[in-house]
Amino acid sequence: MEIIVNIQLKNGVLDPQGKAVHHALLALQFNEVQNVRIGKQIILHVEDNEKEKTLKRVEKMCEDLLANTVIETYTIDMKS
Amino acid sequence: MKVVVAVFPGTNCETDTKYAFEKIGCTVELLFHKIDTLPSDTDLVVLPGGFSYGDYLRSAAIAKFSPIMHAVIKYANAGGQVLGICNGFQMLLEANLLPGAMKRNQKTHFVSKYQYLKVVNNNNSLLKKLDIGEIINIPIAHGEGNYFIDEDKIKGLYDNEQVLLEYCDRAGNKENPNGSVNEIAGLCNKNKNVFGLMPHPERAIEDILGSSDGAKMLEGFLK
Numbered sequence: 473m474e475i476i477v478n479i480q481l482k483n484g485v486l487d488p489q490g491k492a493v494h495h496a497l498l499a500l501q502f503n504e505v506q507n508v509r510i511g512k513q514i515i516l517h518v519e520d521n522e523k524e525k526t527l528k529r530v531e532k533m534c535e536d537l538l539a540n541t542v543i544e545t546y547t548i549d550m551k552s
Numbered sequence: 553m554k555v556v557v558a559v560f561p562g563t564n565c566e567t568d569t570k571y572a573f574e575k576i577g578c579t580v581e582l583l584f585h586k587i588d589t590l591p592s593d594t595d596l597v598v599l600p601g602g603f604s605y606g607d608y609l610r611s612a613a614i615a616k617f618s619p620i621m622h623a624v625i626k627y628a629n630a631g632g633q634v635l636g637i638c639n640g641f642q643m644l645l646e647a648n649l650l651p652g653a654m655k656r657n658q659k660t661h662f663v664s665k666y667q668y669l670k671v672v673n674n675n676n677s678l679l680k681k682l683d684i685g686e687i688i689n690i691p692i693a694h695g696e697g698n699y700f701i702d703e704d705k706i707k708g709l710y711d712n713e714q715v716l717l718e719y720c721d722r723a724g725n726k727e728n729p730n731g732s733v734n735e736i737a738g739l740c741n742k743n744k745n746v747f748g749l750m751p752h753p754e755r756a757i758e759d760i761l762g763s764s765d766g767a768k769m770l771e772g773f774l775k
Contacts, residue, residue: 481655485700488656488731537617540610540646542653543700 473518475530476549479539480511514538523550553578553595553775558620558640560585563602565637565754572754573598576771588619596633596773597624599640601693601752611654611696612642621647633677633773634746638694641738641748649746650739651709652701657694658731664693666762667729669737669751670720673713676744681768687724688765690751692737697750699732699739706734712742717749 481487487509494508518526530548539546555573559566559582570580581591604615615621628634628649636644644650657663671679671686709715716738721727728735738749753766
């Protein structure tokens with residue numbers, strides 16, 4: 473089973489990298505861009521198991537290691 | 553006094569740290585991250601600077617699960633003194649021994665230079681040899697030193713005298729090299745036995761190197 477975890481800085485937490493990329497896009501005349509936020513995507517290949525149970529396990533992975541929940545949020549997308 | 557310096561893959565300040573503590577008269581032992589117990593006569597554990605585990609995922613995100621960190625967390629929770637410098641500070645945040653988190657520097661650049669700092673509280677081992685409001689000069693060198701904490705928790709840090717140092721200019725005016733909330737450069741926990749700071753006191757222990765202000769910090773731990 474493939475699971476895609478997306479990690480983003482929380483709304484309201486300033487994203488320095490996103491801001492730098494935004495400036496660069498404006499310098500390239502992409503003036504329609506209003507905001508840029510940069511995140512991380514982590515792709516997990518997990519042995520097939522009950523979906524509910526796997527989701528619980530991946531949530532724990534996010535809480536313990538993959539995301540820092542002081543500044544980041546995460547979403548879990550399970551491809552079956 | 554016995555100081556233990558933890559060494560992770562990617563740590564690069566362990567020898568400077570050992571040298572600095574030996575210079576002020578301590579016995580120093582370097583301990584590899586796979587060791588899961590601290591010597592029973594340990595008086596202070598130092599988590600030194602560097603790039604543990606290549607800073608993969610986030611700075612210090614992986615180091616917090618090292619065997620030695622289990623021992624360090626237990627030691628800290630039992631009241632033992634722990635000092636985290638730079639990457640070590642990031643470890644203490646990731647391990648929840650100190651509140652908040654680090655983000656990429658506001659201007660996204662790695663910053664490496666001497667930096668003036670203002671002493672905010674000195675009611676603790678690290679800063680007791682310095683005066684409140686004193687301006688000191690200590691090198692910083694980091695890419696992720698942009699300290700963040702939820703706004704509603706900032707006041708508590710000051711009320712509990714947990715803020716140690718703030719970045720400033722030579723005259724003591726606010727100056728922010730990395731975007732940190734309130735220019736915060738260092739913190740301790742409520743019990744004042746766990747200390748974290750981004751500046752490198754071990755690099756400022758001899759006047760010939762530009763400053764000896766760091767030695768005054770380290771000497772505060774001497775029994």
